[in-house]
Amino acid sequence: MKPGAKLTLLAFAIVFPFLASNEYQVYVMASAFVWAIAVYGLNIITGFCGQLNLAHGGFFAIGAYALGLLTADAGWSFWPAFLAALVVTAVLGFFVGIVSLRLKEHYFAIFTLCVGFIIYLLIDKWEELTHGPIGVRDIAEPYGFGLVDFTETTPFYYLVLAFLVFAIWFMGRLSRSLLGRTFIAIRNGDELAQSLGINLMRNKVLAFVLSTTYAGLAGALYAGMVRFIGPEEANIVHTFDMITYLLVGGIGTITGPLLGTVGIIWITQSLQFLEEYRMIIFGPLLVILVIFFPRGITGSFLTWMHHKAQSLAPGKKRKESKVVTAQTREAENNA
Amino acid sequence: MNLFFQQIINGLTLGSIYGLVALGLTLVYGILHIPNFAHGALYMVGAFMSYFFMVDVGVHYWVAMAGSAAVIAVLGIICERLVFHPLRHSPPIHDKIAAIGILLFLEALVQMFWGSDFRRMSSPFTGIMNFDGLIIPEQRLLIIVGAFVLVFVLQMFLRKTMTGATIIAMAQSREGAFLVGIDANRVAMMTFAISGALAAIAATLYAPINLVYPAMGHLVIMKAFVIIILGGMGSIPGAIVGGMIIGFAEAFGGFYISTAYKDIIAFGLLVLILSIRPQGLFAKGAH
Numbered sequence: 001m002k003p004g005a006k007l008t009l010l011a012f013a014i015v016f017p018f019l020a021s022n023e024y025q026v027y028v029m030a031s032a033f034v035w036a037i038a039v040y041g042l043n044i045i046t047g048f049c050g051q052l053n054l055a056h057g058g059f060f061a062i063g064a065y066a067l068g069l070l071t072a073d074a075g076w077s078f079w080p081a082f083l084a085a086l087v088v089t090a091v092l093g094f095f096v097g098i099v100s101l102r103l104k105e106h107y108f109a110i111f112t113l114c115v116g117f118i119i120y121l122l123i124d125k126w127e128e129l130t131h132g133p134i135g136v137r138d139i140a141e142p143y144g145f146g147l148v149d150f151t152e153t154t155p156f157y158y159l160v161l162a163f164l165v166f167a168i169w170f171m172g173r174l175s176r177s178l179l180g181r182t183f184i185a186i187r188n189g190d191e192l193a194q195s196l197g198i199n200l201m202r203n204k205v206l207a208f209v210l211s212t213t214y215a216g217l218a219g220a221l222y223a224g225m226v227r228f229i230g231p232e233e234a235n236i237v238h239t240f241d242m243i244t245y246l247l248v249g250g251i252g253t254i255t256g257p258l259l260g261t262v263g264i265i266w267i268t269q270s271l272q273f274l275e276e277y278r279m280i281i282f283g284p285l286l287v288i289l290v291i292f293f294p295r296g297i298t299g300s301f302l303t304w305m306h307h308k309a310q311s312l313a314p315g316k317k318r319k320e321s322k323v324v325t326a327q328t329r330e331a332e333n334n335a
Numbered sequence: 336m337n338l339f340f341q342q343i344i345n346g347l348t349l350g351s352i353y354g355l356v357a358l359g360l361t362l363v364y365g366i367l368h369i370p371n372f373a374h375g376a377l378y379m380v381g382a383f384m385s386y387f388f389m390v391d392v393g394v395h396y397w398v399a400m401a402g403s404a405a406v407i408a409v410l411g412i413i414c415e416r417l418v419f420h421p422l423r424h425s426p427p428i429h430d431k432i433a434a435i436g437i438l439l440f441l442e443a444l445v446q447m448f449w450g451s452d453f454r455r456m457s458s459p460f461t462g463i464m465n466f467d468g469l470i471i472p473e474q475r476l477l478i479i480v481g482a483f484v485l486v487f488v489l490q491m492f493l494r495k496t497m498t499g500a501t502i503i504a505m506a507q508s509r510e511g512a513f514l515v516g517i518d519a520n521r522v523a524m525m526t527f528a529i530s531g532a533l534a535a536i537a538a539t540l541y542a543p544i545n546l547v548y549p550a551m552g553h554l555v556i557m558k559a560f561v562i563i564i565l566g567g568m569g570s571i572p573g574a575i576v577g578g579m580i581i582g583f584a585e586a587f588g589g590f591y592i593s594t595a596y597k598d599i600i601a602f603g604l605l606v607l608i609l610s611i612r613p614q615g616l617f618a619k620g621a622h
Contacts, residue, residue: 052428099606102613105427106370106568110560111609113372114602117557121602125595236553240435247432280447283440290429290436291421 006255013161017154028269029262030157033164034221036261039245040167041214046243047252048180049207050187051105055096055112057239058119059212063089063219064229065123065130071140078140082220089216090209097208101201104190113236120234135230142224160221164258167214172254174210183207187252237279244282247289250296259297340469342586348475348544350582351482355537356555357562357574358486359530365569366506366526369419369430373437374534375556381407381535382542382551383445386456396459400539404532411531412524420523438552446549458543478540485536486575489529493571502526506569554598561605567617576617580604 017026042056066085070076076084100111123130130136142150142159150156174180182203185193194200223229242261249260268278293300360374384406388399414437422430460473493499505512505522513519538551545551562581566573581601589597608616 046428050426050428052431099610103609104613106364106368106431107564107609107613107615109431110370110564111605114557114561114605117553118599118602118606121596121599125599237439240439243432243435277443277447279439279443283436283438283443286436286439287418287433290425290433291418294425294429 009255009258010165017157023153026153026157028265030153030160030225031222032262032265033157033160034218034225035242035245035265036258037160037164037167037221038215038218039242039249039257039261040171041211041218042242042246043252043257044171044174044183044214045207045211047246047257048175048183048187049204051101051204051208052109052243053112053208053211054109054236054239055116055119056211056215056242057236058116058234059089059093059215060219060222060238061119061123061229061234062092063216064223064233065136065219066216067220067223068136068139068229069130072136072138076140078142078224081140082142082224085220086213086216089219090213093209093212093216094205096212097205098201101204101208116234116236116239120231120236123234124231130231133231135228136223137228139223139227139229141227142221156225160225163217163221167217168254168258175254179203179206184252240282244286247286247296250298250300251294253296253298253302256296256298263297337468338590342590343583344469344471344475344479345590346579346583346586347479348582349585350579351479352537352541352578353555353558353562353581354575354578355482355485355533355540357559357566357578358489358571359533359537360556360559361563361566361569361571361574362526362533363530364563365571366502367419367523369434370560371530372431372434372556373414373441374530374559375552376438376441377407377411377531377552378534378538378555379549379552380410380441380445381531382456382538382547383449384535385539385542386454386547389456396539400536403539404535407531407535408528409531411527415523415527419527420520442549442552449549451549454547456542456547460543472544474540474543478544481536481540485533486571489533490571498525558601561601564605564615565608565617567615570617573617 016029020026020029038056038060041059042053045051045053045056063085066088067078067081070081070084071078074081096112096115100108100115103111124132126132142156144150144155148155150159175184182193182198185196185198186200186203186207190200219233222233245261245264246257247260248264249258250256289296295303356374356378359377360371363369363371363374381403384403385399388394388402389396392399394402418433418437419430422433458474460477462473464471464473464476493503501512501517502522502525504515504517505519509519512522558581562577563569563574564577565580566575566577581604584600584604585597588600592600
């Protein structure tokens with residue numbers, strides 16, 4: 001995507017609290033941004049590396065519980081607990097990654113599905129630690145430094161926005177770096193990547209840890225926002241939600257996860273009757289997307305732009321159109 | 336000692352159900368290489384169809400079971416035709432996501448019609464047999480016997496009939512099967528139909544001693560995956576043996592260790608096994 005479009009999006013996000021007609025809308029947008037951060041994490045491992053991680057929602061819940069338990073039970077204040085939550089999800093991601101990433105495609109997906117369920121069961125059953133079904137109350141608020149106070153909705157919105165911008169910026173840098181290209185090479189095939197001299201395990205685990213840290217960050221922000229969490233946060237449905245956001249937006253793209261997450265959350269929020277029938281629509285939507293639009297909104301839009309650019313220059317020399325193709329590919333990768 | 340035998344019966348019951356569900360899953364995986372995450376949803380819809388036939392239509396348990404098996408077999412065929420067939424040449428991540436889509440849809444659909452309440456399904460086999468102090472409820476006996484009969488029938492079908500032979504041929508070698516003129520579409524539809532019917536029968540057998548609710552497929556499907564990894568993806572005897580291992584581990588683990596953590600035992604086993612042998616216990620080689 002062009003820098004101009006990115007700046008427009010950012011400008012819109014900044015003025016949004018002034019455009020919103022009530023505080024609730026700001027709250028919805030803040031929560032959409034929180035989920036978007038987690039979806040960006042899923043994009044690293046699933047979009048770039050091509051490994052379908054079905055435990056992603058579990059790591060989101062671990063981030064939320066780490067923050068919740070450290071502040072509510074251990075009495076920590078928000079920001080130290082926040083950093084600790086990131087460390088916890090990164091370390092757990094490292095261990096889960098080491099075991100699970102040795103497995104090939106289907107085994108990896110099945111294994112992570114089970115890991116996600118283990119996380120849910122542990123949160124639900126390990127009452128001494130997690131309070132079980134009662135959940136965690138009185139989670140600390142993100143206090144501000146000096147003048148700003150993040151306990152109000154609008155300042156909190158900007159806090160989340162700052163994290164989101166950082167998350168997207170970091171992912172953009174990543175995709176253009178050697179590391180990001182290494183990840184994409186892994187997506188295209190283990191054997192191919194290995195033949196290029198890529199250390200598979202090291203890079204996959206690194207991608208997985210990055211991805212779980214994103215989830216942990218989102219989870220901790222979420223806990224600071226809602227301030228009450230229960231085992232439902234680890235429900236596998238959240239992982240399926242995030243996969244839907246990612247697919248609708250455009251898997252493996254930079255703006256796709258944001259557009260998909262914010263778009264779907266707003267549509268389901270504003271059409272309340274959809275909330276009840278959400279899955280009746282999401283299910284077939286996933287199926288239709290993978291069959292007809294496997295690249296999502298952003299990906300399909302870029303392909304369409306690419307075709308348009310080609311059809312606008314039909315009489316030109318073959319060589320030139322090849323240049324266009326190469327540039328568009330580049331743009332698609334960087335978009 | 337009596338309690339010990341009781342756990343054996345429990346293990347056999349659970350193992351039979353898990354084995355049947357895993358059998359359908361492993362057939363689809365072995366023949367079409369699709370890890371069908373929607374299989375648990377087929378199991379759940381199967382239970383609801385039987386409930387519907389028994390309670391709303393008012394037919395006998397056996398008729399309900401047959402009706403449900405037929406409906407789910409057709410549902411399996413529809414999934415194959417509409418979803419998995421168009422995705423045959425897509426990257427492997429796509430059919431997994433599509434399966435999740437089917438799962439979400441079926442669950443939401445059932446929830447829309449029946450709500451998310453827990454329902455109790457009756458069965459004509461409510462008696463309790465007493466073998467010299469060893470107590471076996473009839474329904475549990477039916478589950479164990481039914482599972483063994485079904486596995487036997489399926490084996491006979493695959494080994495003795497021409498249709499079964501085409502299925503086996505395609506499981507052994509896709510290219511070879513195409514070369515001798517086997518209709519891949521027909522085999523794919525048949526596989527999904529058998530897999531769905533098995534799931535529906537397992538659900539109908541198990542529902543009277545458990546409950547019927549939209550999320551009932553979650554745990555079962557995950558255990559079925561653990562089982563087919565244990566038994567080697569695509570292996571029929573492996574699914575039965577794996578089912579029994581998980582069934583017994585759960586019955587004894589639940590009894591001697593903790594009921595609260597009994598569901599974690601299966602997954603703990605999976606983590607342990609895959610950490611040591613990433614290709615599964617009995618796998619001849621990863622597909």
